[in-house]
Amino acid sequence: MVLMDYKCPNCGGAINFDTSSQRMKCPFCDTEFDMDTLKDYDNILKEDGDGEINWSAPKGKWADGEQDGLNVYVCKSCGGEIVGDDTMGATSCPYCDNPVVMSGKWEKGLRPDLVIPFKFDKKQAKLKFSEYLKGKFLLPKVFKSENHIEEIKGLYVPFWLYDADTDSRIRYDARSVRTWSDSNYSYTETSYYSVTRAGKLGFKAVPADASAKMDDVLMQSIEPYDLREAVDFQTAYLAGFLADKYDVNADEQKDIVNKRINQSVSEIFRNTVRGYSSVSVEQSTINIDNKLTRYALYPVWVLTTRWRDKAYIFAMNGQTGKFVGDLPVDKSLRTALFVGISVVTATILFLILYFVA
Structure with missing residues (x-):
């Protein structure tokens, strides 16, 4: 040494x-x-070192004849591939609202392992959306149109689910500061500590959106889903609904999943370091062993609205009813409202001054 x-x-x-x-x-x-x-x-x-990450690959395979009756619809505008059954007629893309056309049978890709069935029907989804719009006076009229709300679609969105074990070790620089004084001086004593936390944590079904067209933040916003209600995939669950084909491979979402797992481990370990004036991470080693990767379909009610050449997507968790989405403001309505308020205010002020005088 x-x-x-x-x-x-x-x-x-x-x-x-x-x-x-x-x-x-x-x-x-x-x-x-x-x-x-x-x-x-x-x-x-x-004992310090860089974390190691091991990944598994999904393995779902279709049985012979299982894909019979499932067709792929391709959007010529955004390129989205939507899966539907033989009974589905003309439809529109849930992502950009443009018409889609049937292009062939669903043959390529992995077979989903799990599916969470819809718990809200279309009537309930429309009601939820109408409630979401209540009180939003500056919303463009097209968003409130009954004919438009009728276009809400039930879509199974593809997700990768990652099971992982972690073996982690984090070292902290911790400090305790004590101050006191006497009749002559004030004193400050700073004590320095090297604090180490180590342990193993398991994670089940960490989700990552497998659709490039569906905004990741939007999908994370309607979480969580209760995986206890997931069932083994059967094509019968797709009847009457659309399903998006995954176009993001499982290994392409590693960075997102790593970040979520690292953040969770860091928060859990940090919460055990107490009693110090300040604590900072000095070194972190988080080893991730991805034991299992599964392909799942999650239920989402989707409504897409185009306004002034921009697409607005609203999504509702088809299992819990949680609704999210960004709403635009009609500037003409805002101006009219401002002018109206100004006129009313000026009229009231004039009447007050008139009678006081």
Whole structure:
């Protein structure tokens, strides 16, 4: 062990052996360390390292004849591939609201492992959307049209679900500050600690949207789904609904899933470090072992509205009824409302002044 290579755990400066105190001392912050403490710290540093990530691949396969009766509809505007059954007539794209045409049988791709059936029918979805619009006076009229609301569609959105085990170790720089004073001076004492947390956590069904056309933030906003109500996939569940084909592979969502798992592990570990004035992460090693990746279809009621050459997508969780979406403001209505309020205010002010005078 080369002691001259040590850095001060407090300030990061190079520490040297001080002959007068017979201890290691930092010339920058004057902190002193005994040999046993440095040996323990050296052992801690040796355990640090970069996290490892292992990934599995989904394996769903179609049985012979299982895809009979399922057709692929392709949107010529956005390129979306929508799956429907033989009974479906002309329809429109749930993403851009343009007409779609049938192009062939559903043959390519993996077979879904799970599906969460719809719990809200179209009537209930329309009611939820109407309630969502209540009180929004500056909304363009097209959004409130009954004929438009009738176009809401039940869509099974593809998701990848990741089961993963983590083996993690996070080291924190923690400090405790104590202050006091007497009749002559005020004192501040700062104590420095190296705090380590390590452990294993398991994650089940971490979701990631498998559709490039569906906004990830929108899909995360209507979470969570209760996977306890998921059932083994059968094509019968698609009857009367649309289904989007996945066009984002499972390994393409690794960064998103890694970020969600890392954030969860970091929050859980951090919540166990208490009693200090300040805490900061000094080193983090989070190993992720993705044991299982499954392909699932989640129920979503979708309504797309085009206004002034822009598409607005509204989504409702088909299992829980949670509704999200961005709404535009009609500037002409806002101007008219502002003018109306101004006229009323001016009239009231005139009447007050008239009668007072």
